[in-house]
Amino acid sequence: MRTNDLIFRTTTSLIAFILLGFSFYLLLAGHNAPGGGFIGGLMTAAAILLMYMAYGFEAIRKIIPVNFKMVIPTGLFIAVLTGIGSFVFDQPFLSQTYGHFHLPILGDVELATAMIFDLGVYLTVVGVTLTIMLTIANDS
Amino acid sequence: MEHELSPLLETVVIICIVGISISIFILLYRVLKGPTNPDRAVALDTIGINLMALAGLLAIFLVTTQFNDVILLIGILLFIGTIAIAKFLEKGVIIDRDHN
Amino acid sequence: MSNIAVLPILIPLVAGIITIFFHKKIKAVRFFAKLVTLLNLGVAVWIGYYVIQNGTVVLETGDWVAPYGIVMVADRLAIFLVITTNIIATACVFFAQHSLSLKQEQFYFYTFYFLLITGVSGAFLTGDLFNLFVFYEVLLMASYGLVILGGERVQLRESLKYVLLNLFSSMLFVTTVAFLYSVVGTINMAQIAQRVQEVEQTGILTTIGIVLFFVFATKGAIFPLYFWLPKSYIVPNTVVSALFGALLTKVGIYSILRTFTLMFTNDTGVTHELFIWLAALSMLFGVIGALSTNNIKLIIAYNIIPAVGFMLMGIGLLNDAGISGSVYYLIHDMIIKAALFLMVGALAYLAGTSDLTKMKGMIHHYPLLGWMFFIGSLVLAGIPPFSGFIGKLLLLRGGIEEERFVIVVIGLLTSLLILLSMMRIFMRGFWGEKPDIKVQPKQARKLMMPAVFLLTLSIILGIGAEWFYPHVDTITTELLDQGSYIDSVLKE
Numbered sequence: 084m085r086t087n088d089l090i091f092r093t094t095t096s097l098i099a100f101i102l103l104g105f106s107f108y109l110l111l112a113g114h115n116a117p118g119g120g121f122i123g124g125l126m127t128a129a130a131i132l133l134m135y136m137a138y139g140f141e142a143i144r145k146i147i148p149v150n151f152k153m154v155i156p157t158g159l160f161i162a163v164l165t166g167i168g169s170f171v172f173d174q175p176f177l178s179q180t181y182g183h184f185h186l187p188i189l190g191d192v193e194l195a196t197a198m199i200f201d202l203g204v205y206l207t208v209v210g211v212t213l214t215i216m217l218t219i220a221n222d223s
Numbered sequence: 224m225e226h227e228l229s230p231l232l233e234t235v236v237i238i239c240i241v242g243i244s245i246s247i248f249i250l251l252y253r254v255l256k257g258p259t260n261p262d263r264a265v266a267l268d269t270i271g272i273n274l275m276a277l278a279g280l281l282a283i284f285l286v287t288t289q290f291n292d293v294i295l296l297i298g299i300l301l302f303i304g305t306i307a308i309a310k311f312l313e314k315g316v317i318i319d320r321d322h323n
Numbered sequence: 324m325s326n327i328a329v330l331p332i333l334i335p336l337v338a339g340i341i342t343i344f345f346h347k348k349i350k351a352v353r354f355f356a357k358l359v360t361l362l363n364l365g366v367a368v369w370i371g372y373y374v375i376q377n378g379t380v381v382l383e384t385g386d387w388v389a390p391y392g393i394v395m396v397a398d399r400l401a402i403f404l405v406i407t408t409n410i411i412a413t414a415c416v417f418f419a420q421h422s423l424s425l426k427q428e429q430f431y432f433y434t435f436y437f438l439l440i441t442g443v444s445g446a447f448l449t450g451d452l453f454n455l456f457v458f459y460e461v462l463l464m465a466s467y468g469l470v471i472l473g474g475e476r477v478q479l480r481e482s483l484k485y486v487l488l489n490l491f492s493s494m495l496f497v498t499t500v501a502f503l504y505s506v507v508g509t510i511n512m513a514q515i516a517q518r519v520q521e522v523e524q525t526g527i528l529t530t531i532g533i534v535l536f537f538v539f540a541t542k543g544a545i546f547p548l549y550f551w552l553p554k555s556y557i558v559p560n561t562v563v564s565a566l567f568g569a570l571l572t573k574v575g576i577y578s579i580l581r582t583f584t585l586m587f588t589n590d591t592g593v594t595h596e597l598f599i600w601l602a603a604l605s606m607l608f609g610v611i612g613a614l615s616t617n618n619i620k621l622i623i624a625y626n627i628i629p630a631v632g633f634m635l636m637g638i639g640l641l642n643d644a645g646i647s648g649s650v651y652y653l654i655h656d657m658i659i660k661a662a663l664f665l666m667v668g669a670l671a672y673l674a675g676t677s678d679l680t681k682m683k684g685m686i687h688h689y690p691l692l693g694w695m696f697f698i699g700s701l702v703l704a705g706i707p708p709f710s711g712f713i714g715k716l717l718l719l720r721g722g723i724e725e726e727r728f729v730i731v732v733i734g735l736l737t738s739l740l741i742l743l744s745m746m747r748i749f750m751r752g753f754w755g756e757k758p759d760i761k762v763q764p765k766q767a768r769k770l771m772m773p774a775v776f777l778l779t780l781s782i783i784l785g786i787g788a789e790w791f792y793p794h795v796d797t798i799t800t801e802l803l804d805q806g807s808y809i810d811s812v813l814k815e
Binding site: 088091098102109112116118122125126129132133135136139140141186204217220221 | 289292293295296299300302303306307310317318319320
Binding site for chain 3: 170173176179
């Protein structure tokens with residue numbers, strides 16, 4: 084019997100965006116509330132995986148032409164660079180700082196350097212999760 | 224943490240937590256025993272829903288809003304997991320190699 | 324300036340990440356890996372010089388004050404071991420391209436290699452028990468990657484054992500740290516040391532100490548937890564065996580040395596007594612294993628176990644001579660084990676077999692390798708004036724001072740048997756009539772250079788003991804005086 088995933092695909096196009104937005108929220112909220120790079124990355128990976136399940140391997144590879152294996156070292160590199168940054172400012176390794184900035188539209192925002200570290204973690208988790216998932220899924 | 228929980232609500236929450244915990248155990252039996260794979264899939268899905276309920280009840284019990292994200296997270300992961308299992312049962316493959 | 328303490332961890336970490344980006348361009352990766360390793364060695368030596376001049380360097384990461392944040396402590400022992408690690412890393416990175424196939428090299432060998440160095444250096448430098456666990460995991464992850472490099476059937480079988488055992492001991496490690504935290508309320512090593520003296524719960528602390536010892540003993544391959552070691556160390560490529568044999572077990576021994584001189588000295592009657600007996604059994608069983616086989620790689624791998632026994636004996640004795648013997652032996656053994664693994668790997672490659680019964684007369688074709696191996700055997704067995712002798716002399720003197728003659732006799736006997744096991748390789752593999760094999764002098768020279776480098780250092784370590792011993796003596800004084808470590812970390 085030939086099945087189709089019409090309902091699945093329609094909901095995916097809606098849900099994947101909500102998931103990506105939520106994952107981004109988690110990444111940003113991570114500094115002072117539950118969340119952070121790890122869980123944000125996991126959510127993004129979940130969203131991308133959902134798209135993979137709905138539309139198949141080839142279609143998504145055209146839409147997101149990213150080699151997820153290379154996302155891992157990029158993320159690691161960003162995370163390590165935040166540590167190295169403390170060498171430049173002559174602070175102990177992994178020191179962090181924050182400040183309040185006035186941004187257009189958003190108003191007064193607190194930005195912390197720990198955020199950049201979280202971004203590194205985020206990319207690493209996305210890379211690792213998707214690499215593992217896609218390797219297992221293609222292994223037959 | 225400003226509000227104290229009223230004694231009635233506290234009792235109700237504890238009874239609910241116990242009830243849901245028991246139902247998780249019963250569902251676990253279904254997951255292990257379940258004669259067919261769809262049975263297991265449904266049981267796993269229901270365990271997840273119960274976990275969400277448990278997190279919600281804990282949030283009421285501890286008078287905190289910090290668990291709201293957690294509930295949402297469990298829900299999302301559960302959704303994707305269930306879809307993956309369902310697709311596997313239906314088609315035998317989770318990610319299609321090439322799209323026709 | 325305190326930031327320098329993290330450099331030996333940071334440099335290989337960054338290098339490991341960068342090598343992922345262009346892992347297919349093997350020539351560039353090779354050059355980059357050699358360059359970074361030499362740079363790292365230079366930096367480590369510089370930090371060593373700085374530590375000798377200015378005393379222990381303590382880095383409080385993220386500017387969190389000592390007992391609350393994670394500290395990196397570069398004291399003399401740690402930095403000497405980091406320098407030794409980097410010396411071995413240098414030899415191995417120059418050996419790697421001749422020993423690995425192109426496919427293996429491209430399959431992230433250099434990434435795993437750098438992460439292994441990161442983990443080992445981190446384990447030496449950290450001043451926090453949970454952080455020690457983290458670095459253990461870093462080096463174990465890298466070692467899992469290295470042990471299956473190549474992916475042959477026998478490798479997968481042995482590495483499964485290796486992975487399962489290490490996962491179990493890691494689990495035990497975290498549990499023990501949690502127990503310790505529940506008793507003393509801290510995971511900062513210096514503060515644990517301080518609190519262990521104050522808390523009057525000797526029984527539970529001794530139990531925790533012994534469980535922690537068994538965790539480290541699993542990594543360090545001490546009797547009765549050595550069974551996984553020999554086979555899983557010989558299945559990977561030679562350069563990987565050399566890295567493992569020289570570094571991984573030594574991290575376990577270092578951890579025992581650190582924890583049982585700094586923290587758990589409250590009940591030496593139980594813990595350190597246990598060490599001496601386990602040391603004796605490790606020596607005997609290890610050397611019997613070495614005598615029982617004809618596989619040259621396996622002989623060297625089995626010889627790790629008695630060496631570990633010798634170091635454990637010094638820790639068990641817990642006196643001046645014993646500890647300095649252990650420290651000396653630790654550094655000596657790291658270098659000579661790497662050298663011997665590389666030489667045996669070269670021998671097996673040139674002879675085309677690692678079975679002693681099928682090998683003969685290699686000295687006719689490769690005289691330099693033969694005589695180098697002979698010297699290496701003497702160094703390992705502890706014949707004067709080489710470095711093994713000084714370490715053993717100190718250990719045996721420590722044993723006699725404590726009037727533990729049984730262990731001294733076992734130690735001497737083991738040394739003889741080690742020499743016998745090594746001479747078996749020399750006599751059967753190198754002596755005998757000229758074999759008709761294809762001679763590859765050019766390849767042999769390339770394979771031998773790293774081993775020559777390590778062996779020279781090992782000989783210098785023995786003959787130049789006059790220069791080196793005062794540092795070991797200072798390390799011993801620092802180790803036995805817990806106050807100095809606590810003061811330098813907690814700054815009271």
